[in-house]
Amino acid sequence: MASNKLFNILVPIISVLLGLIAGAIIMLVSGYNPIAGYTALWNGAFGDLYFMGETVRQITPYILTGLAVAFAFRSGLFNIGAEGQVIVGWLAAVWVGLAVDAPMIIHLPLAIIAAAAAGAIWGFVPGILKARLGVHEVIVTIMMNYIALYCTNEIIRSVLTDNMDSTDIIPPSASLASEWLQGLTYFSRMHYGILIALFAAVVMWFIMQRTTIGYELKAVGFNQHASKYAGMKVSKNIILSMAIAGAFAGLAGAMEGLGTYGSISVMSGFTNLGFDGIAVALLGANTAFGVVLAAILFGVLKVGAINMPTGAEVPTELVDIIIALIIFFVASSYIIRWILLRFKKEGK
Structure with missing residues (x-):
């Protein structure tokens, strides 16, 4: 048992280290200083209170999309549709935020619940097709992503606005933003959504480890x-399982709509929050606590990487390659686990 726990800790650490080493080699070969590059990345994530606030802001939806993918994984399902569930959750949250006139104690929870419900419905569709007709959830969830994207764009233009590309800003009664947090972090976009994300991680842990439903989901x-x-x-x-996973992703959309942006705009492409959630779940070993740690890593990489071109003169294209390499080694963690097990067997 202790050996399994040690492996669960070692594998993600080795994955990240290999990714960082590969990134350093790429920088060296390209004529850039890897120490300066990674120093710029660190400063871009933790250099001052503004960057720290932005890092926390980025971590928030990653926790929720990671939970969305991990929860389905634990039930033997591959939820590629977290991206679409994020989009419909974002739309539902902003829609309720704009359409309802109520005090914050009613308005904000209602908008958050609407986002979770929209994501749950978007997860329910591939779930029922899988359960009743045996249709593979990967195919359905991929298609649902595109349906979510294009339907949302049409609703923004035709329903929420008069052929505009962006909605109005939601009123303060539906906002997760905080003047106190923004003032504390030099007016970053950090908001109270991080508390919701951490609570959602606790909810997933409780369902999986302390309830009969969780036992049955894992057994299936x-x-x-x-x-x-x-x-x-x-x-x-x-x-x-798919409905609950969708609800987590829908909440991630609410974090963007009610917290980071306060509105929703026509999208030319995917947000990638749902797709990054797959890597977050893999690195987190599909556990609630692991997802939180993996989301922190991804948030640091995404926000810190923005500072690398200016802080270390590393081209943006090279930064994307370095981040992709780190994600590649993270996604290859099962290969690393297999290699470690081989060494363990040979050592006996």
């Missing part, structure tokens, strides 16, 4: 046939 993930033989309702658990 391990072996659907054995679970069915044991009397568990496999179809119900598949649908429930």
Whole structure:
């Protein structure tokens, strides 16, 4: 048992270190100083209170999309649709934020619940198709991403605005933004959503580790046939898993709509929050605590990398390659685990 825990700690650490080393080699070969490059990355994430606030702001949706992917993984499902669930959650949150006139104690929770419900519905569709008809969730969730993107753009132009590319800013009663937090972090876009994201991680941990539902979801993930033989309702658990996963992703959309931007604009492409959530879940070993740690890493990389071109004169294209290499080694963590197990067996 202790050996398994040690492996779960070592594998992600080695993955990140290999990614950093590969990035350093790329910088050296290209004629740039890797120490200066990584120093600029660190300063870009933690150099002052503004950058720290922006880093926390970026970590917030990563926690939620990571949970969305990890929760489905634990049930044996591959939720590629977190991106679409983020978009519909974002749309629902802003829509309620603009359409409802109520005190903050009602308005803000209502907008957040609407985002979670929209994401849950978007996860429910591939869940029921998988459970009832056996349609593979990867195919359906990929298609649902595009449906979410283009339907949202049309709703923004035709329903929420009069053929405009962006909605109005939501009123303060529906906003997660805080003047106190912004003043504390030199007017960064940090907001109270980080508390919701951390609470969501606790909720996932509690469901998976302390409830009968969580036990059944994990059992279905391990072996659907054995679970069915044991009397568990496999179809119900598949649908429930995808709906809950979608709700987490929908909340990530609410963090953007009610916190970071306060509005929603026509999108020329995906936000990539949902796709990055796949790597976050993999690095976090599909556990709630691991997802939080992995989200912190990704938030640091995304925000800190912005400072590398100006702080170390590393071209933007090279920065993208370095970040991609780190993500590659993170996604290859299972290969690293296999290599470590081979060494362990040979050492006996």
